[in-house]
Structure formats: C-alpha cells, structure tokens
Amino acid sequence: MEIQGGLVTNRLKICPKCHARLKVSSDGKIEYCSVCKYWTKVGTARLDSIMIYG
Numbered sequence: 001m002e003i004q005g006g007l008v009t010n011r012l013k014i015c016p017k018c019h020a021r022l023k024v025s026s027d028g029k030i031e032y033c034s035v036c037k038y039w040t041k042v043g044t045a046r047l048d049s050i051m052i053y054g
Contacts, residue, residue, distance in 0.1 A: 011042050 015022050015033040017035040022031045024042065040046045 012040065017043065023040060 002014055011024075012022055012031055012041050014020070015036060016031060017038045018036040020033050020035040022033055022038075029042055030039055031042055038046075
C-alpha cells in the first residue's frame with residue numbers, strides 16, 4: 001500500500017512472475033516489469049499469466 005497526496009493506493013512493487021521491481025508508466029496507469037514483460041493496470045494484478053498451484 002502506498003500513500004500519494006493523502007490518498008491510499010494499492011499497487012504491486014514486486015513482479016509476481018520473476019520477483020524484479022516493477023516500474024510505473026509515465027502516465028501512471030500501467031505497472032510493468034522490464035525483465036519478463038509482465039504488466040498490469042495500477043491497483044490490480046493480472047492472474048491469467050500466473051500459475052496457481054493448489
């Protein structure tokens with residue numbers, strides 16, 4: 001969780017696929033990994049590309 005201008009925003013900081021640090025696009029809408037090319041909208045997580053074992 002991160003605080004920006006008094007607002008609390010949820011965003012990923014670490015890539016769920018390769019564990020590298022995520023970057024935010026210049027418009028602030030997309031988070032992406034420069035290592036494995038994972039991407040998602042800020043405040044969400046795309047689970048379609050992550051394998052979940054149960």
